Amino acid sequence: MRPNGCFGCGQDNPYGLQIESHWEGDEVVCQWTPKEYMIGPPNYLYGGISASLIDCHSVNTALSYAHKKVGNDDKYDRSIQMVTGSMNLRYIKPVPMREVELRATVEKVEGRKYFIKTELQSDGITCVRGDVVAIQLKAAQ
Numbered sequence: 001m002r003p004n005g006c007f008g009c010g011q012d013n014p015y016g017l018q019i020e021s022h023w024e025g026d027e028v029v030c031q032w033t034p035k036e037y038m039i040g041p042p043n044y045l046y047g048g049i050s051a052s053l054i055d056c057h058s059v060n061t062a063l064s065y066a067h068k069k070v071g072n073d074d075k076y077d078r079s080i081q082m083v084t085g086s087m088n089l090r091y092i093k094p095v096p097m098r099e100v101e102l103r104a105t106v107e108k109v110e111g112r113k114y115f116i117k118t119e120l121q122s123d124g125i126t127c128v129r130g131d132v133v134a135i136q137l138k139a140a141q
């Protein structure tokens with residue numbers, strides 16, 4: 001997906017998080033390591049960064065799923081566009097300042113709405129859980 005300036009996943013945004021998400025069976029997975037300055041409480045990741053990670057990873061999960069639904073597994077179709085409609089987060093445990101893993105599944109699709117469940121884990125422990133509704137833009141938008 002290039003050029004891509006998205007703050008979450010854009011490889012062309014040097015100030016962004018530059019996450020890379022990929023399918024593993026029915027889940028979309030991403031490993032990512034924070035920079036030191038992304039700290040919030042002492043020793044722990046800033047909560048807004050967790051939110052951004054979950055946001056982008058979830059919307060990309062929906063975007064990729066929408067491509068798969070029409071039999072397109074490998075080519076980015078710019079006519080399929082997805083935005084975050086809503087996001088509900090539960091911060092269960094503080095996130096240590098080391099590698100995290102995001103794991104997302106598509107719960108259901110209703111029309112243009114994609115309901116995504118994403119967990120942010122540290123050492124296999126779920127620290128943040130997100131419910132995201134990604135909405136596919138109407139073709140004319």
Ligand SMILES: CCCCCCCCCCCCCCCC(=O)SCCNC(=O)CCNC(=O)[C@H](O)C(C)(C)COP(=O)(O)OP(=O)(O)OC[C@H]1O[C@@H](n2cnc3c(N)ncnc32)[C@H](O)[C@@H]1OP(=O)(O)O
Nearest residue numbers: 001002003004006055056059083084085086111133135138
């Ligand atoms: C050059 C190449 C580049 C290539 C590289 C690109 C890579 C790119 C990677 C992208 C990865 C991005 C990852 C970050 C994602 C963001 O950051 S996106 C930015 C943040 N989000 C926004 O700005 C969204 C702003 N909101 C909107 O634009 C509009 O409100 C929406 C969400 C499109 C909805 O408008 P609409 O299409 O007119 O929707 P509408 O017809 O009213 O409703 C459709 C359905 O959705 C429901 N709905 C509407 N709004 C909501 C809502 N907020 N919550 C839940 N449900 C809703 C309605 O109830 C309705 O449901 P049904 O009645 O059909 O059951």
